[in-house]
Amino acid sequence: MKKFLNNVDHMLAESLTGFATAHANLVEVQFEPTFVKRKQKAQNKVAVISGGGSGHEPLHAGYVGKGMLDAACPGQVFTSPTPDQMLAAAEAVHADKGVLFIVKNYAGDVMNFEMAAEMLSFEHATIYTSDDCAVVNSTYTTGRRGVAGTVIVEKCVGSLAETGANLEACKVLGEKINLRTSSIGAALTSCTVPAAGRPTFDISDSDIEMGVGIHGEPGRRREAMREADAIVNDMVAAIVHDIEAKQLPLKGEILLLVNGLGATPLMELYLIYNTAAKLLKEKGFTVARSLVGNYITAIDMAGASISVCLLDDEIKQHWDSPVHTAGLRWGA
């Protein structure tokens, strides 16, 4: 393992301190328990709080700021944060309209946020994101994983919360977006968890992992490496299949998010975008909004995910509204 670090045990704290210093106009970090909150406490709005294991930067701390999150709780790398973090964050940022947790659907995140919610004294609700269509939903599983769609949910729910909308309305919007978003990831390499010191999985140059999440878990299948168009074609097919399975329309305006998992150059992400956009247009969609870059990563994994969110006027309006965070910024 080769990383810029001093001591694995202090890595997170040092990095968060650097983050808070670099964005001192936007955020503040607090330790024991650890959370990042907006520099300017927002008033009279639902407090939107997210969190999860670290290693997905800029998610979630990078999305704290005007128009998005009020606070984020970073756990250890790939390990969900603990309830005391959520409680401290909620205490610090709640502003009389309740607390909304946005939680990626993983056993650990779900349980820790659940326990925090049970201990919370003010009004609260939770949105679970589960946009990963690589994991087949069935009554036997804990359900789909939350991946890149989480960014879209956090952006739009953050925007709605900023208007003073109530807790229920925010939850409804978040769940609508989650339902209307399908994502799938493919990895060329594993990632290396700093504390583990070596790649989570071994993979040869002639294979890829299809249907990976964002934690270096093996994907749904190991497949032969092939040209980008063939890989993207399969990814788009999985997304289209998922949209069909959800009985949502195979037409209309979409937001197309091509997300890098950490070590993938922009040149490759735009190449993927090019093919994905073409295929989706052929299917009958109109690509009305785009986002290409590293928005939710798996440390240093070479790989990418594709997400499609079926837009409507409400989602589009909240996607377009001003946002000012370290990781996403426009109109401000």
Added chain:
Amino acid sequence: MKKFLNNVDHMLAESLTGFATAHANLVEVQFEPTFVKRKQKAQNKVAVISGGGSGHEPLHAGYVGKGMLDAACPGQVFTSPTPDQMLAAAEAVHADKGVLFIVKNYAGDVMNFEMAAEMLSFEHATIYTSDDCAVVNSTYTTGRRGVAGTVIVEKCVGSLAETGANLEACKVLGEKINLRTSSIGAALTSCTVPAAGRPTFDISDSDIEMGVGIHGEPGRRREAMREADAIVNDMVAAIVHDIEAKQLPLKGEILLLVNGLGATPLMELYLIYNTAAKLLKEKGFTVARSLVGNYITAIDMAGASISVCLLDDEIKQHWDSPVHTAGLRWGA
């Protein structure tokens, strides 16, 4: 080599097409000869054009847009573009106040832009960036390389040009910033040029390359891998030494840019930032502006560069002014 690509020969065109599609509101791409220009042609201003080999994304095409570049000419990967590209770009975007080329100081870029300039029929000037302090300047060498400081020059000169300032004023500002900026890079791994198909250099887990540029050239020295603080300490020392050598003040406000070379996670970049900011404060500087992320990359290299720009009111004003490009956006 494992990359998302179809055919090495078409990679650039496919990626640029994806880029232009994803940012269709901002830019247009043209081929044969290849250049990217603003969607809305700017009027009555100096046309600011940059370019260079590809593989440094988001530089330069990602900086085309309001408040920054009017056009960018991407060459093959790590190969400077050809004069016909600059001529076509200049023809497309010039707006009666002359053309300013911003060129990173590499033999290839210098000569190609020079030949274009010689063939250009309208008023023009060129700024050469040379902020890399790993390369000792001497009368015997072609001079220092242009690296991450180029982003600062492009941002601020783009801002000044937007005000309608003349060619000379833009050139003066760019050269001032270049003089006041020192950068140095360190690599943990090599990068892989797609057409070459394998890493440019081999390096063991116990070594790093100190003083690398942005093309996978070997650095100034191969050194033992060590903890991040020790590496950053040496990098900051080289920068401070360079500022001293240039007889510039070792105090005052600075812009601190910690740039990822492609495969370095944000968590590590912020950790580097944390240490660099601390050391620079100790030296007597005030970190007044910060930028952390992948702004000028070396394809998929794991590594980072640190840049320090000595601010003054003029530079600060142009750094802060609104910018709306794919790679850098604020206030818009």
Added chain:
Amino acid sequence: MNSDTINHMAAAIRAAILAHEADIESLDREIGDGDHYINMKRGCEAIATISAELAPLSAADALNKIGMKLLSTIGGASGPLFASFFMSMGKILKTTETATIQDIALAFESGVQAIMQRGKAQAGEKTMLDVLIPVADTFKQLAGQDKPAKEIATILKTVASEGLESTRNLLATKGRASGLGERAIGHLDAGAKSCEVMIHAVCDQILAKAH
């Protein structure tokens, strides 16, 4: 059982977890996300740092405190589960002055039930419960039969190992491995492994006792 015994057992558990780093770590790497060993270690070390605070407490209070500490230290899926286990054990033992072996078996069972509730999981889902449920059942049964502690310890070790082994050919329907479908088959569950290691550590302490 008192807090001395608890501190003693916690130390034994910690030593056993550290000794099984390679196994535990590689299992979670194979079909999880690779952090389970680090999570367990962090938890064990947090408990070691509060041993002095635990010393004056009743067994019930010590177990509750351990649960609270784990809750704010481990994170991940295993954090809330182990926390629920200890807090529930503490709650049950609160009602008894000096706990008999039957009391402990009942407390253990209630701890396992707390895990089932928190994780909404059953036996057969390829989780730690595939070790914990059979151990709880056998423990309760043997304690009810007034078997000597050493005999119980010997049997529970076997039951734990069998439970662990049973996870190998299961599809995962809970936790991170549930995303893998058939690919999880052939691998042991990491959480089940740490439970087996911990149960063996505790039983070995009982077996090593002079009397």
Added chain:
Amino acid sequence: MNSDTINHMAAAIRAAILAHEADIESLDREIGDGDHYINMKRGCEAIATISAELAPLSAADALNKIGMKLLSTIGGASGPLFASFFMSMGKILKTTETATIQDIALAFESGVQAIMQRGKAQAGEKTMLDVLIPVADTFKQLAGQDKPAKEIATILKTVASEGLESTRNLLATKGRASGLGERAIGHLDAGAKSCEVMIHAVCDQILAKAH
């Protein structure tokens, strides 16, 4: 010399460059940025695609067209340099109807001077000029002595190889390798290698000629 000869030589150069892929590529990887072989190949292939357009042209016009084509095809440092070389050769030969071997030597020399001007470089800076300058000098001298073409070709091959070899122990003061300081010592220059390969290819054609 006519455009047929030029097309023929261009084909020989192309074959030679492709045959030396491994050498050229690895030299630019060692102390450059690894693209020099690809750049050369792209240039050679561009010339191959215009061979039909070159056929009707005079030698001078063909050389100029080759220069222009390389200028808009190669990029990098070598692009403008080779482009300047051929454009300058073309300009010199323009003034002569049928070029003698002396004319060609002079044109070659002017091409090399154009490279020196464009790159602001001298001999001894670890670049292609360390092959080209001695070759130009010797060529002019031998042509001035009216030596037969085959003898000249044989000698120039040696001079080119010696020039290439001379780059090994030089510090680079021009081009990308100048950033490496002492680390460049011990490595041959990639551009010098392609020049050696090209000169050998052309000389071998002359040596292979029946008459």
